[in-house]
Amino acid sequence: MREGQVEAERTSVGVAEARELILGAVAPLGTETVGLAEASGRVLAESIRAGISLPPADNSAMDGYAVRAADTAGAPVTLRMGEDLPAGKRSQRKLVAGEAARIMTGAALPEGADAVVMVEDTETDGARVVLHRSASLGQHVRRAGEDVRPGTPIAEPGAVLRAPLVGMLAALGRALVSVRTRPRVAVLATGDELVEPDRLRDDGRIASSNSYALCAALREIGAEPVYLGIAPDEPEVIAQRFRAALACDAVISSGGVSVGDRDWIKRVLVSLGGKMRLWRIAMKPGAPLAFVWVDGKPVFGLPGNPVSTFVTFEQFVRPALLRMMGHTKIFRPVTRARLDAEYTKPAGRAHFVRVALEERAGEWWATQSGEQGSNILLSLVRADGLAFVPAEATRLARGESVAVQRVHDAALAAEPGI
Ligand code: AMP
Ligand code: MG
Numbered sequence: 495m496r497e498g499q500v501e502a503e504r505t506s507v508g509v510a511e512a513r514e515l516i517l518g519a520v521a522p523l524g525t526e527t528v529g530l531a532e533a534s535g536r537v538l539a540e541s542i543r544a545g546i547s548l549p550p551a552d553n554s555a556m557d558g559y560a561v562r563a564a565d566t567a568g569a570p571v572t573l574r575m576g577e578d579l580p581a582g583k584r585s586q587r588k589l590v591a592g593e594a595a596r597i598m599t600g601a602a603l604p605e606g607a608d609a610v611v612m613v614e615d616t617e618t619d620g621a622r623v624v625l626h627r628s629a630s631l632g633q634h635v636r637r638a639g640e641d642v643r644p645g646t647p648i649a650e651p652g653a654v655l656r657a658p659l660v661g662m663l664a665a666l667g668r669a670l671v672s673v674r675t676r677p678r679v680a681v682l683a684t685g686d687e688l689v690e691p692d693r694l695r696d697d698g699r700i701a702s703s704n705s706y707a708l709c710a711a712l713r714e715i716g717a718e719p720v721y722l723g724i725a726p727d728e729p730e731v732i733a734q735r736f737r738a739a740l741a742c743d744a745v746i747s748s749g750g751v752s753v754g755d756r757d758w759i760k761r762v763l764v765s766l767g768g769k770m771r772l773w774r775i776a777m778k779p780g781a782p783l784a785f786v787w788v789d790g791k792p793v794f795g796l797p798g799n800p801v802s803t804f805v806t807f808e809q810f811v812r813p814a815l816l817r818m819m820g821h822t823k824i825f826r827p828v829t830r831a832r833l834d835a836e837y838t839k840p841a842g843r844a845h846f847v848r849v850a851l852e853e854r855a856g857e858w859w860a861t862q863s864g865e866q867g868s869n870i871l872l873s874l875v876r877a878d879g880l881a882f883v884p885a886e887a888t889r890l891a892r893g894e895s896v897a898v899q900r901v902h903d904a905a906l907a908a909e910p911g912i
Pocket of ligand 1: 683684685687688700701702704749750751752799800
């Protein structure tokens with residue numbers, strides 16, 4: 495297929511339109527059942543309701559004595575020592591009038607008892623116990639079902655299995671839970687100039703940093719990277735790597751997606767039967783991006799410059815994968831911040847500016863974290879976020895407010911915010 499035909503499918507689109515197109519194309523993957531110990535961070539695929547009461551029975555909130563509150567009126571009073579009730583032991587008999595049962599925190603109250611006197615307010619000789627204070631009805635008693643009762647809604651599909659929810663499922667006696675499958679995502683670098691970092695010599699070649707950054711970014715969201723190494727700029731080799739890559743749930747390549755003679759990605763994907771959904775987005779860094787549907791799988795042909803790779807991954811690939819993982823919140827959180835210096839640019843493309851965030855007198859300020867070239871990694875390393883300057887904007891004055899995507903913040907937002 496000729497380059498012109500590929501390009502004809504779509505010209506440059508805006509960031510929001512591209513995001514909607516990509517997110518509209520992907521859907522949650524299947525589900526699997528995992529043991530609770532492996533469930534951390536996964537996305538729930540079932541609706542959870544309590545099947546039992548928590549606590550299962552009225553129990554003591556203190557170490558002390560289970561009593562009948564009425565017996566303690568006019569304290570100090572002396573009661574006969576009854577049963578001994580450590581946590582986990584059920585009482586064998588009813589507590590009768592004039593009696594106190596020694597009870598530990600969490601132990602079920604014996605029938606007949608309606609209050610607990612804490613050990614600090616008592617004295618005992620083993621056979622009798624003196625209570626120095628009277629007890630009110632229900633004092634230091636945790637009621638059966640005060641946490642949850644059978645049928646209480648606990649969590650819905652899309653909830654993330656964080657520690658408290660994992661703990662709740664365990665408390666309810668659940669050993670297995672249904673979660674969304676994690677996507678296996680192929681990562682392919684392309685370019686004759688690329689070598690693995692441990693092969694880096696002073697011979698004009700550069701390390702394929704994108705491969706490693708992408709694998710790290712995938713791990714961060716709990717997706718499983720499948721590393722496919724570096725393909726040279728040869729269409730047959732690239733095609734063969736993509737064929738292997740399509741065994742995964744999604745494919746990310748970097749480089750070779752522009753209009754140079756050696757930029758084969760689009761042509762190869764079309765030759766594999768791919769349907770070009772998107773190419774070229776009105777943004778900087780990262781204008782060329784091929785979003786191609788091949789064999790029912792989304793393929794993201796990201797640009798090669800490392801900052802373009804990262805920024806396009808952040809805008810399009812990360813939320814798409816989070817959606818495939820069943821997350822309902824899929825975006826980075828956004829903070830409004832004031833620009834620390836004037837920013838000018840031509841109209842036409844939206845800019846994502848690497849910035850450091852600083853709070854001054856209760857307001858956030860954004861300062862460029864270094865040079866903004868699409869090959870400059872250090873300013874990305876030093877950035878707290880990406881400030882969004884809309885396509886139509888040409889000049890933002892110092893102090894003007896911008897939306898900053900906090901790209902190191904693991905929290906997820908329901909809306910893109912830009
Ligand atoms: P390309 O679009 O293939 O011309 O790549 C654009 C720029 O990104 C070139 O300077 C490439 O050397 C560089 N580049 C491409 N792939 C990678 C990669 N995996 N890691 C680091 N830089 C890359
Ligand atoms: Mg290249």
